[in-house]
Amino acid sequence: MSLNKLTVAALFGLASIASPAIADEKPTLTIYTYDGFSSDWGPGPGLKAGYEATCNCVVDFVGADSSIGALRKAQLEGDTTKADIILGLDTSVAAEAAATELFAAHGADLSAVKLPIDYTSEQFVPFDYGYFAFVYNKETMPNPPTSFKALAGMKNDIKIALQDPRSSTPGLGFVLWGVAAFGNDANELWGEIAPSILTVTKGWSEAYGLFLEGEVDMVLSYTTSPSYHKIAEENDNIEAAIFREGHYVQVELAGVLKSSNQQELAQGFLQYLVSQEAQAIIPTTNWMFPVIELAGGLPEGFATPLATEQTLLLDDATVGANTKAFIEKFFEEIK
């Protein structure tokens, strides 16, 4: 009996994992990205449909477990990689990615792109961005801190959740944020915030889960997180605390691999990525800001981008050279 069950299950399973037959004529554009992007809740499906409508090709998103994972996957596959594009790298990895010399010049027209800071790269096309911020519930915390200094002063009156910079991008972003805002004084900042830290989790999901469960008052996330709750859940209580010192920005990038034999298609996709049609998909699927001015504006209830003066970013070179040192100092201070 169990053998029959096994056969049926096997058939089911194989059926569900068999990839759809790919028509011989159409070339395939393979894009490595992080799982969240390619899942059907993310922008992947919409972008795929949009580009396939005009490119006469098949777009295949392949999801690795994280953005860095996508890069590593391509690196490990070397020349035989199927990937044409790596999508979803963020600015903190950009330096290292560029140094791999795996990426070709993108050649896209980025005149419509408007970022809160100056970011130019020959290899990478930015397609969305977000600001790190602490998110809180205005019902339980009517008076959130309005600056890092204020947060540092709250000590035991507040509980926050952070992510481990060694295993999480927002975690790393937080450390860079502190350094960008305070320079060498960041170390003092960590020490003062330490009593408020409830725990440092492996990834964003765990920390955010703690926040939603009410275990912490604030969690490190994005200024766009409240937008999800407002729009998808019609919950107005979640807000992002805007700090006087400014917020660190995370720009997400995409690049074409030199090894790809679909250079034209790939570059075409990158161009498509910054078009009105593609960018309109981004806000309510990836919950980040589009890089161009949308014709119809941002969706109702969506957060607003911050001004340039409020935006912080460390340059690639600094990040590349000092990440380890920053992280080390961070841990020293919060122990």
Add this chain to the structure above:
Amino acid sequence: MQLWVRTPKPSSKSSLKKSNNSVWSRFGSGATSAHITTRLTLGLLIALGVGALIGALLAIIWQAADLFGNSSTSSTDLWHLLRMSSIQAGLSVLLAFATGGFTAIALSRLYVPAKPLILAFLSAGLVLPTLVVAFGLLSIWGRSGLINDINMALGGDRLPISVFGLHGILAAHTVLNGSFAARVFYDRLQAIPNTSLKLGQSLNLSGWQRYTILDWPVLKATMPGLGATIFLMCFTSFSVVLLLGGGPNNATFEVAIFEAVRLDFDLHRAALLAASQLAFCLLIIIPTASLKSTSLMVGGTQTYLWTSRSFSKSTLSVGLVIMLIAYASPLLIIVWNGIDVAIIELVQTRRFVNALTTSIFVATTSATLTLLLALTLAFARADLVYKASENANNVIIRTVLNAPVFAYLAMPSIVLGLGFFLLARLLGLDTDEVGIYVVILANALLALPLANATLGPPVEEISAKHRKLMRSLNLGNWQRITQIELPLVRKQCAYIFALGFSFSFGDLGVIALFGTNDFTTLPWLMYRALGAYRSNDAGMIAAILLIISVFSFYIIPKLLGGKQNA
């Protein structure tokens, strides 16, 4: 009239004297006097195969470092991590044994309604994604948890206890592992023959005497294998430790490895760190792997219930209820939180159905694989006892049989994922296609140590107890397996199948680099939902996972386990 015949008094200097108990003395003479049989060969092949796989994975990673990867220095204090990991793992084992042992003993001494359901529940804790259980704990004990809510509703202040810190980690680990230990211990206690129970009761043995004379010898035999497994799982428990640890002071060694692989892409260091973690764990694994099973209880045909009375009964009852609530509450609250009207819609979505069927396929296949591997290993172990003379040691072979299986647990999943990926590439396989098979293999190997610890002692004991008879009848291998060994351990086999099945459902696998789009399992779907702000969906999936686990532990033993399947 002489009513008996005087037999000569045995000399005191016989081999019956208590042997030197030092661990390493076992590796002395007699260590290699085993006869090599077919079963033994097969078992050794599997064990060495797993060992070779681990070695290959590490070697490949090391080699890959030359081709890609950077080198850098670590920003973490390794000794501290090693110390912390060991302390929390060691304490977890002790707590799991204490709570699990108590629960098992209480269950075997009281009349408890719905025992099969309770037992199924006890097994489920271990196989769920650990994060689910951790959040379940928080739902009860956390700042905004049930306890605090009740307390404040009754007018009290917020309780000063914080779940975060070492005690939080230990609590989560105890819930996860203690419940499973209880299940395993209970199974062993059920192997005590009816007549021994009746004898003990007729002699009016006290509760304590019952423990020392009947229960303890049986529990003792299971502890090494079970303990080593629990230690290793707690040692490598990553996200739970970070979640409940309250800060970097309580991180595990795996954080350093994660950093090397993910952030720094320093593969030399990653391989080195993984190898050192493995080497350290071998200190625990090797002594455990070399032990012979000493109990002589087999079969689990117990039908008689010797209930405790009066004071003992009330203490045990109260204690049992407390234990069961402690174990079950984090799980029950997951179901409570997760069950929502929206679940009806969720289970009909294509993505859910896909994930469910994939999960079932993967789970069934890897459970079968686990069972086959565990049986082969168990039969091999049994042969060490079968053909040998009474006191032969066979320690080295025994160690070789058992150690690699445990060693697999000592490998961090990120290293496994990377290693499997590189191995697949080396073999020229298309990584997008083989992802599912890697997951099946990885899950099977993950459940194998537990399966081994559960199945090994009973099979070995059958040989120990019946070997003279079996040998004198000159039973062939096939006969031995089908007519004697399998029927006697049918219950355990069914349980192991359920275990492998549920483990696979709850495990997120090593598919990190393999590409996850076409191939999704339920736990992966849950994680995906969590990452997309959809905590409600994630909660519903978690509840479904739990129900499936409990259900399979309840149903599979009934279906496959033969008549006695309490």
Add this chain to the structure above:
Amino acid sequence: MLKLNNVRFSYSSEAPKYVFELEVGPGEIVGVAGKSGSGKSTLLDLIAGFQSANEGTITLENADITALRPEDRPVSILFQNNNTFGHLSAMQNVLLGGSDEEKATNALDEVGLADFADQKCSLLSGGQQQRVALARTLTRNQPILLLDEPFSALDSETAEHMRQLVKSLVLKNKWHTILVSHHEQDFAALTDRKLVLEDTQLKI
């Protein structure tokens, strides 16, 4: 006098219904024979207290012991095997009967195991293990002795010795003894009366 008065029992509503009526005097050994499944073990279970009768009473010298739990019944039992705890010594096993060392030593002496007091029981022969159990029975000196095929696992010579030993101890200590067996030699050598369980009924 040990009396079973119209003791009725069945495991469930579909299971066979047993009816037992029995009298055993002090120092008397009553044999009970019957086909497998006829209820021999059930009879002993009921007297020992491991099962509770649905109806009827069990009395010893007119004291009603029907409601007593097994721990409290004045009964000693000898099973076919597993009569001792293998990992304990002979002395330790006898001491479990609740006496002191002196009594235990005497008892072991009486059954001929004086030299084996510190021997682990798992290393003793079947007959020796039964004798340890007998020694324990001696120290407990309960008025009722139940024997559930105690000699079936022994070779004929040892079994013969054991029968003689049991008989002499029963007579000496005036135990009310019931022997369940299907060996004719047991009945011939030991019992004063032999009853047969037929169709789950046993009446004297």
